[in-house]
Amino acid sequence: MTANLGFTPDASGRRVVIDPITRIEGHLRIELNVDSQNVIRNAVSVGTMWRGLEVILKDRDPRDAWAFVQRICGVCTGTHALASVRAVEDALGIDIPENANLIRNIMHLTLYVQDHLVHFYHLHALDWVDVVSALNADPAATSALAQSISAWPKSSPGYFKETRDRLAKFVGSGQLGPFRNGYWGHPAYKLPPEANLMAVAHYLEALEFQREIVKIHTVLAGKNPHPHWLVGGVPSAINVHNSGAVGALNLERLNMVSEIARKTRDFITQVYVPDLLAIASFYKDWTKWGGGISSLNLMSYGEFPTRANDQSNANLGMPRGAIIGGDLSKIEQVDLKDPSHIQEFVSHSWYKYPDESKGLHPWDGITECDFNPGPNAKITPEKLTQVDEQAKYSYIKAPRFKGQPMEVGPLARLVIGYASGREDIKTLVDGALTKLGLPLTSLFSTLGRTAARGLEAQWAADRLVASVDQLFDNIRNGDINTCSTEKWEPSSWPKTAKGAGFCEAPRGALGHWVTIKDTRIDNYQCVVPTTWNASPRDPSGGIGAYEAALMGLPVVDPSKPLEVLRVIHSFDPCLACATHLYGEDGGSLAEIVVR
Amino acid sequence: MTDSLLSKRVLTTAEAMMSRGISRRDFMGFCSMTAIMLGLGPDGVGQVAQAMETKPRLPVLWLHGLECTCCSESFIRSSHPQASDVILSMISLDYDDTLMAAAGDQAEAIVDEIIRDYKGNYILAVEGNVPLADNGWNCFVGGRPFKHRLQETARHAKAVIAWGTCASFGCVQAARPNPTQSTPISKLVEHVPVINVPGCPPIAEVMTGVLSYILTFDRLPELDRQRRPKMFYGQRIHDKCYRRAHFDAGQFVESWDDDGARLGYCLYKMGCRGPTTYNACSTIGWNDGVSFPIKSGHGCIGCSEEGFWDRGPFYERLPDMRQFGIEANADTVGKVTALGLGAAIAVHTGVSVARKVLGSKPENGDEKDNQE
Numbered sequence: 025m026t027a028n029l030g031f032t033p034d035a036s037g038r039r040v041v042i043d044p045i046t047r048i049e050g051h052l053r054i055e056l057n058v059d060s061q062n063v064i065r066n067a068v069s070v071g072t073m074w075r076g077l078e079v080i081l082k083d084r085d086p087r088d089a090w091a092f093v094q095r096i097c098g099v100c101t102g103t104h105a106l107a108s109v110r111a112v113e114d115a116l117g118i119d120i121p122e123n124a125n126l127i128r129n130i131m132h133l134t135l136y137v138q139d140h141l142v143h144f145y146h147l148h149a150l151d152w153v154d155v156v157s158a159l160n161a162d163p164a165a166t167s168a169l170a171q172s173i174s175a176w177p178k179s180s181p182g183y184f185k186e187t188r189d190r191l192a193k194f195v196g197s198g199q200l201g202p203f204r205n206g207y208w209g210h211p212a213y214k215l216p217p218e219a220n221l222m223a224v225a226h227y228l229e230a231l232e233f234q235r236e237i238v239k240i241h242t243v244l245a246g247k248n249p250h251p252h253w254l255v256g257g258v259p260s261a262i263n264v265h266n267s268g269a270v271g272a273l274n275l276e277r278l279n280m281v282s283e284i285a286r287k288t289r290d291f292i293t294q295v296y297v298p299d300l301l302a303i304a305s306f307y308k309d310w311t312k313w314g315g316g317i318s319s320l321n322l323m324s325y326g327e328f329p330t331r332a333n334d335q336s337n338a339n340l341g342m343p344r345g346a347i348i349g350g351d352l353s354k355i356e357q358v359d360l361k362d363p364s365h366i367q368e369f370v371s372h373s374w375y376k377y378p379d380e381s382k383g384l385h386p387w388d389g390i391t392e393c394d395f396n397p398g399p400n401a402k403i404t405p406e407k408l409t410q411v412d413e414q415a416k417y418s419y420i421k422a423p424r425f426k427g428q429p430m431e432v433g434p435l436a437r438l439v440i441g442y443a444s445g446r447e448d449i450k451t452l453v454d455g456a457l458t459k460l461g462l463p464l465t466s467l468f469s470t471l472g473r474t475a476a477r478g479l480e481a482q483w484a485a486d487r488l489v490a491s492v493d494q495l496f497d498n499i500r501n502g503d504i505n506t507c508s509t510e511k512w513e514p515s516s517w518p519k520t521a522k523g524a525g526f527c528e529a530p531r532g533a534l535g536h537w538v539t540i541k542d543t544r545i546d547n548y549q550c551v552v553p554t555t556w557n558a559s560p561r562d563p564s565g566g567i568g569a570y571e572a573a574l575m576g577l578p579v580v581d582p583s584k585p586l587e588v589l590r591v592i593h594s595f596d597p598c599l600a601c602a603t604h605l606y607g608e609d610g611g612s613l614a615e616i617v618v619r
Numbered sequence: 620m621t622d623s624l625l626s627k628r629v630l631t632t633a634e635a636m637m638s639r640g641i642s643r644r645d646f647m648g649f650c651s652m653t654a655i656m657l658g659l660g661p662d663g664v665g666q667v668a669q670a671m672e673t674k675p676r677l678p679v680l681w682l683h684g685l686e687c688t689c690c691s692e693s694f695i696r697s698s699h700p701q702a703s704d705v706i707l708s709m710i711s712l713d714y715d716d717t718l719m720a721a722a723g724d725q726a727e728a729i730v731d732e733i734i735r736d737y738k739g740n741y742i743l744a745v746e747g748n749v750p751l752a753d754n755g756w757n758c759f760v761g762g763r764p765f766k767h768r769l770q771e772t773a774r775h776a777k778a779v780i781a782w783g784t785c786a787s788f789g790c791v792q793a794a795r796p797n798p799t800q801s802t803p804i805s806k807l808v809e810h811v812p813v814i815n816v817p818g819c820p821p822i823a824e825v826m827t828g829v830l831s832y833i834l835t836f837d838r839l840p841e842l843d844r845q846r847r848p849k850m851f852y853g854q855r856i857h858d859k860c861y862r863r864a865h866f867d868a869g870q871f872v873e874s875w876d877d878d879g880a881r882l883g884y885c886l887y888k889m890g891c892r893g894p895t896t897y898n899a900c901s902t903i904g905w906n907d908g909v910s911f912p913i914k915s916g917h918g919c920i921g922c923s924e925e926g927f928w929d930r931g932p933f934y935e936r937l938p939d940m941r942q943f944g945i946e947a948n949a950d951t952v953g954k955v956t957a958l959g960l961g962a963a964i965a966v967h968t969g970v971s972v973a974r975k976v977l978g979s980k981p982e983n984g985d986e987k988d989n990q991e
Contacts, residue, residue, distance in 0.1 A: 042723035044760050046716045049688045051760055073750075073758040075685050076798030077791065085932035091920055092928065095791040098689020098820060142695075150720045190707075193634075199676050199711035205729055206720030231703045235696040235823075239909045246912030247905035248696070249689040249820055250922075254875065259917035261880035271862070271883010272916070280909075393798075395753045405754060408762040419757075507876040589722055600687045 028565045029317055029429070031572045033066040034059075039410060040582045043072070045592055047147040049099040050599025052558065054592065055411060056574065058582050067567075067574035068413045069558045071420035071602050074374075074393070081548040085514075086112045086540050089548065090253045093536065096550065097601045101249040102135050102241070103529035104550065104601075107536040109255050115523025115540050116255075121505040124257035125332035126495045127244055130281070131251065132328070132527075133491060136484035137288055138237040139530040140434070140477050141296055143596045145223075145230040148474065151590045152303055153215060153223040156208040159192055161221035169218050174298040178229070187225040207586045214306045223303065226295055237288050243277050257507030264499060273506075278496065285492045289485040300478035301459055304471055311462060314470030314591035316573030321428050322347045322436035323358060323556070325535065327528035328487065335526070341487060342437050342528055343444045346425055352443040358425070360524040360535050363388070366551060369422040372413065372560040381563050383424060386537040386549035387522065418560040420602045422568065423551050431569040432532025432556045433595060435467060435476040452479050470573070473594040514543035529553050531596050554602035557595050570595060676708070677834060678733050678741040680772055681715035684765045685758050685792050685801055686747025690783040691717045693820035697827040698907040705827050709834060710742075716760075727761045730768075734775050742833070743776035745769065745786045749807055750799035757799045766807065773808045778839055780814050781805060782826065784922060787815035787846075794928035805846060812839055815846040819922035822903055825851045845925065847897070856893035856911075856919050860901045862886070880916060890934040891918030898923040 035057045043053035051073045057066035081092055089112060090105040097104060106128060113120065120128075163185035170179035195203075207213075215223070238248035244260050245251030252259050263272035326337060326344030337344050345355035359365050367383030370376065376392040377384065384390065397403050398415025411417040424430075441449035442464075456479055457464060466472055511517065517540065525536040532553030539547040559568030570592060579587045633646060651664045681691075695702040706712050712719075714729045721729065733741050750757035755764030773779050781804040784790040793801040805813040816829055829848055832840045840848040857863065865871070866885040873879055873888060887894070893901070896919050900911040912919055918934075921927040 041762070043762055044716055044722065044726060046719050046722040046726050049717070051683070051716075051758065053762070072760065073685060074799065075750075075757075075792040075801075079796065079798050080791065080794045080928075085934070088931050088933050091933060092791060092794070095687050095689070095819065098687040098692050101689060101692065146695075146718060155720070194707055197634075197676070199678070199713070201676075201706060201710075201712045202715060202718045203720050204713055205725040207725075228703050228707075231695060232701060235698060235702070235906065238696065239906050242906040242909040242915070244915060246910055246915035246917055247900075249692045252912050252915065252917035252920075254917065256875065259875070260915050261876050263881040266881075268882035272881050393753070395756050406763065406767060408759060504881075505876060509875050512875065583724070585723060 028567055029320055029572065031317075031567050031575050033057075033413075033567065033571075033575070035066040035413070037065055038582070040585065041410065042585050042588060043070075045589070045597070047150070047589075047593060048597040048599060049097060050597070050602070052592070052597055052599045053411075054570075054574070054588060055413075056582070056588070058579065062579050062582055064574050064577045064579065064588075066413075067571040068411060068417060069420070069560060069568060069570040070411055071418045071558060071599055073599065074419040075600070078548045078550065079391075081545050083544045085543070086115070086538060086545050087255045087512075089538065089545060090255070093548075093550065094250055094253070096552070097598055098249045100135065100139055100529045100531060100598060100601065102131055102251055102253070103527050103534055104536070104552075105251075105253040106132060107525040107527035107534050107550070108538075109253050109525070110527065111523045111525025111536040111538045112255050112540075113523070114525060115521040115538055116511050116517055118256050118511050119333045119508060120257050121508055122332045122503060123262065123495065123498055123506050124508075125329060126491055126498065127258045127260065127506065129328050129491045130285075130488060130495065131241055131244060133484045133488040134237060134240040134285075134288075136530050137292060137481050137488060138234050140481035140484070141230055141237070141292070142234050143530075144296060144300065144474070144478060144481075145227045147596070148593045149223055149227060149303075150203075150206060151586065151593055152213070152307060153227075154208055154210075154213040154220050155191070155203050155206065155224055156195065157213065157215070157217050158220035158224045159188065159195065159217075161188060161217035163188055163221070166218040166221045169302070170222050173302050174294045176294040176298075184221055184225060187228070188221055191221075191224060207584050210584060210586050211580055212586050215303065216306075219302060219306065223299060226299055229295065230291075233291050236284060240281050240284050243281050244273070254507060256509060256512060257505075259507075261506055262499060262504040264504070278492075278499075282492050282496070285485075285488045289489050292481050292485040297478055297482050300475060301456065304460055304475055307471055308460070308462065308466075310471040310590065311466035311469040313577050313587070314473070314573045314594060315468040316431065316569050316571075316575070317429060318431045318435055318473070318569070318573075319465070319468035320348070320350045321425075321430045322439055323425055323430040323432050323533055324437045324440045325358060325360070325526040325528055325533040327437075327526075343441055343446060344526075345440045345444060346430065347440060347443060348426070348428060352439070355440065355444055356426075360526055360537070365425060366535065367424055367427075368551065368555075369424065369562045370416075371422070371563040372416055372418065373421045374416050374419050375421065383427075383562075386535065386551055387539065387547070389547075389549050413561065418558075420555055420558050420560060422559045422562045422566075423555050424562060424566070427564070427566075429559060429562070429566045429568050429572075430533075430556055432553050433473065433477075434480040434530070434532075435473045436532060437528060438476045438480060439467065448483065452483055470591050470594045477596065517543055520546075529598075529601075531598050531601070532556060534601075552598075552601040554595075554598045558597060558599070558602050570597075676711040678713050678737045679710045679715075679744055680730060680733055680741060680776075681712060681717075681744040681746065682765075682768060682772065683716050683760075684745065684747030684749050684769070684786070685799065686783070686785045688717060688746070689820040690746040690785075690826070691715070693823045694782075694826050695823075696906055697823035699824060700827055700831065702823075702827070705830065710830060713741075730772060734772065738775045740777055741775075742778055742780060742830075743772050743811075744780045744782055745804050746782045747785045748789055748793065748801045748803055750792075750801050752798070752800040769804070769807060773804075773811050776811050778812045778814060778833070779804060779808055780816060780829065781846075782816055783821055784817045784819045784925075784927070787817040788925040790819055791928055813846055814839055814842060814848065817847060817852070817923040817925075818898060821923070822851075822899060822905060824903055825899055851899045851903075852897045852923070854897065854899075854902075856896045856898055856901045856913070858901075860893050860913060862913060886913055886916075886918040888936050889918050890932070890936050892921030892924070892927070892930075892933075892937065893919040894937060896921040896924055896927075
């Protein structure tokens with residue numbers, strides 16, 4: 025196999041630019057070349073912002089780092105904070121109490137469910153659902169459709185008639201708001217009007233319900249987005265017996281968490297998953313498109329430790345590992361601390377290395393920003409018309425695992441879990457594939473990625489309820505500790521220390537690496553899921569997951585790039601995460617070179 | 620199909636809401652809730668209802684600069700009014716990268732159309748700020764540096780809302796050494812009023828409350844010196860904190876998960892920034908009022924204050940909080956408390972009386988300096 029995994033970009037055809045890619049987090053630009061048949065032969069993924077957070081972290085108190093890095097992303101809020109407290113605890117040798125581990129799991133599972141739900145209905149659904157077509161739906165037939173797939177109580181003909189009438193008046197107002205200039209009527213939309221109406225009704229319902237889910241964060245950590253975390257445990261103290269309990273995490277608060285967790289599970293089971301399978305059944309041809317490198321290279325760092333302070337694979341609810349070259353019979357070990365495993369390249373990124381033919385492990389990373397659009401870029405001081413992918417073309421670095429580009433995210437997690445023989449994951453995946461009449465290999469596609477996310481939401485909702493029950497059990501058994509403070513004071517720390525923190529964010533593998541010197545942060549590095557997926561090319565010609573997934577995709581009308589949005593959205597891009605600065609010293613800012 | 624619909628009459632907010640199946644009774648309930656949120660008197664309900672019944676939905680362009688999208692996420696958490704009602708019935712959210720159906724050229728065309736059709740009559744909402752380093756190329760959208768987009772869209776706006784601490788004051792990417800030269804919106808927009816709605820993120824109902832105010836009164840809310848709406852940012856978290864009594868009594872959390880933490884004592888000694896932070900967390904609360912950071916056991920980090928990232932470490936207590944009198948701070952009051960609670964109350968009362976006599980004011984934020 026060649027370094028480019030069989031993907032050979034050909035830029036000879038017509039250039040198409042899509043900027044901005046909307047319904048994502050952050051700023052992403054996609055450039056394409058299509059041949060005379062409108063098939064994509066070259067794809068270029070461009071991260072168009074950077075913020076420099078790691079430079080800002082230098083010389084700060086490592087106990088504060090979670091708050092800074094949490095602001096990398098407000099959509100997957102909490103993931104960076106979790107990776108950060110784990111990295112600092114790893115560096116300082118801090119063990120956390122069982123309740124802290126459970127509460128962190130509950131927080132993280134809550135995010136999985138809410139984030140996947142919002143992605144499906146509010147960021148991705150409009151790629152599959154024609155809102156205007158819903159106006160032609162018969163409410164009685166819509167009700168029959170909804171009742172045939174789910175026992176969700178709000179499925180009466182009257183409910184769908186009301187939704188349709190609301191929509192008709194909204195469209196009739198002439199102010200289409202977020203639906204303005206959409207691709208309505210595009211031939212790639214395949215749902216009957218009734219399925220469109222059902223999806224629109226649930227778009228609105230999910231928008232209202234998602235704010236309920238995150239109240240779990242609010243109870244346990246004060247607010248959402250950006251709840252509060254703590255090195256050594258969690259900030260909320262437990263008091264269920266004594267006077268003063270009203271000032272702490274008491275039974276009323278815990279009951280609220282339990283109640284919301286159960287309602288959330290119902291919504292996922294009765295609305296999200298049935299809608300997903302119903303919509304998927306009309307788009308089975310999308311198991312052919314957008315696979316990219318997913319059938320070859322997948323990676324997960326593993327997540328949800330059952331017991332505290334044990335990161336062994338057997339203790340993780342979602343297993344760690346990598347699949348290389350599509351060999352599902354072999355799960356490769358992944359070690360965040362092994363310098364040969366994870367490296368980042370900048371040969372096509374707007375950063376400088378002394379030797380750009382080599383990659384650097386995050387603990388050895390250096391950075392100098394280098395916004396240099398390359399000799400063939402079309403750019404004026406006012407506008408960039410075309411990047412030069414032979415040169416540097418993105419604020420995203422190119423991370424590689426043992427030199428290979430990897431895809432990360434729900435699909436990677438489920439496939440690695442499946443290949444690792446996890447029964448809960450096998451049952452979940454096989455059940456859905458049977459319902460749709462599709463083989464396992466169909467997962468390596470746009471539709472497979474989107475389906476995996478929904479199935480994982482179901483897995484997470486079930487585990488959320490179980491984790492809340494476990495917290496109740498632990499408290500019932502007399503354990504109310506939520507924080508270990510022996511190493512809170514910096515005077516108890518070694519002169520130097522370094523640690524790595526893992527996390528499986530909703531979008532995939534997230535790692536933080538911290539070096540502490542004289543009680544302050546000396547170096548801080550993050551390699552995030554969208555850095556993997558939206559990666560530009562590397563020195564050996566390897567291309568990233570987005571670029572690979574677009575190769576060979578036919579588009580009906582390149583000026584209305586609905587198919588491209590489907591493929592890119594199936595990854596759930598998070599660009600603020602991907603495009604921030606990695607670096608030891610911040611370097612000096614390079615002068616812009618405008619040609 | 621949508622093109623022909625564009626020529627039709629624009630519905631008022633009330634018509635749009637009722638067309639969504641909301642009854643007259645529920646509509647009036649919504650108006651009354653909004654009136655209460657905005658702190659209006661008995662006539663308030665009528666004012667809100669009248670505004671909603673007679674005005675077309677206000678177009679909003681919501682742009683994203685250097686940011687993390689936490690403001691958008693917070694916005695969709697709003698419970699009163701609900702985010703779906705805001706988006707479908709109150710405003711016309713014509714451009715928002717995070718939610719809009721259109722992408723690429725179709726998305727960019729909307730910006731031009733709104734400027735053309737609603738010159739001076741749309742709201743520009745900005746999430747995130749503007750990097751000036753590298754001639755602005757650290758953030759570009761539609762192939763154009765964000766600073767140019769901001770200036771073009773702001774020029775013709777009715778007003779600019781700077782969502783969150785990023786847009787208001789710079790926030791995390793502007794923390795030392797501010798490698799991208801991130802710059803707040805108000806420093807780059809001239810001749811158009813800018814409202815700062817800080818917080819990382821702002822409280823959802825504060826965001827929708829600010830919009831409701833503009834729709835109801837057709838003017839901007841009264842702003843303080845830092846351009847923040849006084850109605851939501853006029854008081855410190857400490858002023859209305861439910862743990863304030865423990866502060867006054869000298870009862871503090873001394874270490875995480877200690878007895879004081881389990882009794883809900885004051886978090887001042889754990890670094891709480893409530894005493895210096897102007898925000899509504901301790902009154903409105905977060906996520907439909909469920910909690911706020913202090914109630915869940917962690918001190919406030921001051922996320923709505925200018926430059927708060929550089930006032931750390933967060934767990935180091937505020938220096939010399941002499942709330943109790945010239946000679947006393949939290950430690951000495953703690954000692955006094957050990958001797959007798961009455962003494963501490965006497966000290967605190969003494970200070971309160973002295974304040975009244977001297978007529979001293981809060982430190983900042985309440986100054987009469989309306990931007991309008």
